[in-house]
Amino acid sequence: MRLLSNDEVEAVLDVKDCIEAMEDAYRELGERRGASGVRSEILTPTARDDGLYSLLTMAGVAPKLGVGAVRINSDILTWPRTSDGSKRVKIPAAPGGRYVGLVLLFSVETGEPLAIYPDGVIQQMRVAATCGLAAQYLARKDARAVGLLGTGWQARGQAAAIAAVRPIERIRCYSPDRARCQAFASEMTERLGIDVVAASAREAIEGADVVMCATSSMHPVLSAEWIKPGMHISSLKRLELDESVAAKADIVVTHVREAASHIVRSAGADLARDTEIEKAALSKDLKQDELPDLADLVLKHTPGRRSESDVTLFLNYTGLGYQFAATGHVLWQRVKDRGIGRELDTDWFTSEVPS
Amino acid sequence: MRLLSNDEVEAVLDVKDCIEAMEDAYRELGERRGASGVRSEILTPTARDDGLYSLLTMAGVAPKLGVGAVRINSDILTWPRTSDGSKRVKIPAAPGGRYVGLVLLFSVETGEPLAIYPDGVIQQMRVAATCGLAAQYLARKDARAVGLLGTGWQARGQAAAIAAVRPIERIRCYSPDRARCQAFASEMTERLGIDVVAASAREAIEGADVVMCATSSMHPVLSAEWIKPGMHISSLKRLELDESVAAKADIVVTHVREAASHIVRSAGADLARDTEIEKAALSKDLKQDELPDLADLVLKHTPGRRSESDVTLFLNYTGLGYQFAATGHVLWQRVKDRGIGRELDTDWFTSEVPS
DSSP states (O other): OEEOOHHHHHHHOOHHHHHHHHHHHHHHHHTTSSEEOOEEEEEEEOSSTTEEEEEEEEEEEEGGGTEEEEEEEEEEEEOOEETTEEOOEEEOOBTTTBBOEEEEEEETTTOOEEEEEESHHHHHHHHHHHHHHHHHHHSOTTOOEEEEEOOSHHHHHHHHHHHHHSOOOEEEEEOSSHHHHHHHHHHHHHHHSSEEEEOOHHHHHTTOSEEEEOOOOSSOOBOGGGOOTTOEEEESOGGGBOTTHHHHOSEEEESOSOOOEEEEEOTTOOTTHHHHHHHHHHHHTTOGGGSOBHHHHHTTSSOOOOSTTOOEEEEOOSOOHHHHHHHHHHHHHHHTTTTOSEEOOGGGGSBSSOO | OEEOOHHHHHHHOOHHHHHHHHHHHHHHHHTTSSEEOOEEEEEEEOSSTTEEEEEEEEEEEEGGGTEEEEEEEEEEEEOOEETTEEOOEEEOOBTTTBBOEEEEEEETTTOOEEEEEESHHHHHHHHHHHHHHHHHHHSOTTOOEEEEEOOSHHHHHHHHHHHHHSOOOEEEEEOSSHHHHHHHHHHHHHHHSSEEEEOOHHHHHTTOSEEEEOOOOSSOOBOGGGOOTTOEEEESOGGGBOTTHHHHOSEEEESOSOOOEEEEEOTTOOTTHHHHHHHHHHHHTTOGGGSOBHHHHHTTSSOOOOSTTOOEEEEOOSOOHHHHHHHHHHHHHHHTTTTOSEEOOGGGGSBSSOO
16 A cells, blocks of 8 residues: 655656546546446535535546546635635645545455545646547647646646647746746746746737636636637636637537536535535536537547637536546556555555455 | 554444444434435446456544544455355455455544544444444333344444343344354353353244344345334344334334435446345335434434334444444544554645645
């Protein structure tokens, strides 16, 4: 049993490998050889009056890749009012001001636990790999310019993913926080070896072949008027899209059509419920359960981009436990024979008695 | 973060404390201050032709008790044909011939992981505590004689639970394996300090005030004809009851009326499906979703036993993630300040980045 840190996960994971594994995994999912479980969230009061406790679990199994994964988040959530409205914010309330998100990886052949690691880096990677895979099918082959809205944790992964699948020469990035935007541009220029420059939202989109939205904004950052023929657009959050963006797209693909989800709220856990219901209604307007999905693309059940002028849109809104099996497989291949991480006795995590 | 073994869990857990915590927990659940998540199972092929891989997760949060729990089972399952029909059997395929079932316990106040431990002993304890709690409301106060059908893992817990809530003087136990039955009787006599003797099924029931069924039988072991006025009966498995038993009972209580459950099977995971559908149909005949449940008993929404001659029946068929929060709370109170278990750095299981 291996215990891995975010740093160790980051050091060995390559987005290209993850995109490849994700392609395999979505093919398996589309043909029902891979399986994704129901996403389960429990919300209850916690010590803070302005917060709730959330226990979230999701799981998936990819037999071809030899692994099953369970992701667990144990969070203190708040919904502070901002000028944007009300925003869901995780509070790092664990000792040392830390967050609690874990992935447990299991062997499909023996059932044994293979590894436990935090979900921070791998969460960025699974979102990035999913968008990278979609871009491989939907973005123009000669895409060179990227407009990136958002410069946070997810935006890093997005930039790396698109650079891995297309001959990207420059990225224009935008964030309302100018200093953060500049810092992101410098860091990513060095990391990716391509030109990353800070810009306004509008400038970022102008002339872009690929537009990636990776913000935490509660109101639209991408206006339909800015969209030009041939663009590929991806989005991680419904609220960041102007409602008319989807109408401009010739092809809209969601990462998964059906994702079973179950939420239980205990008494007293109604905080921010209205905001969420509102948001859920907003998400439904895109009718994601009727759209082709990533498995359809990989299996060629849907054609993907048909011409240089098609506008394509990829929606990557609901996390799947299954994606943690795909990325977990890549991670395990990288670390298992290389002595990376803390080796703990597997017997501590297994049992002589059945249950 | 504390890592605990089955032996450590067994050494500190007392069934009386667990029944008390369970009573508190069911009161919380009945008033919706506690919450139980959906049970999620994923079934896929594994290396064995005669087996499947199963990844099962369930979770629950008891804010009053300060904890949330996630239980994970990662199993290789087979359905060998026996003279009884087809039976679900877990294969200890992890290194050293071991099983994989884990409970992760989290703090509702900080989100931090408090402990990880195997689910073997605690699983027995949560089943036992649930039956003990039910007996407290349903068995006659002066119950002295117990008939115990089954002498396996769960039967141990059942014997301890009933002895904790009623002035039991003797237990007659039955198993088709005579040697095992004798060994069980000797061990439990010593452990509980009361007379435990091996008997036939019929002898075990005769004169019993409480009848506890804890078998893995695929056909009825308890016949309706043996039931006498005043008996309290509990069952852990639908198939062990003759179908007419419920009709003989004046009061039937299920441990939980509504338990959300979600199963995904990948392609090629249809093994033993028919057997399960058959069993599910058989379970539905008791209309558990219309019965009063344990929370109703604790909250006095249903009266429980009304007279010395009432026959009462308690059905304890579906595991709840929430029960692992209740027992996890007791466990944590016992070990946290006593240096029991392996102390691991909590930082290894938490993260500096959100996800």
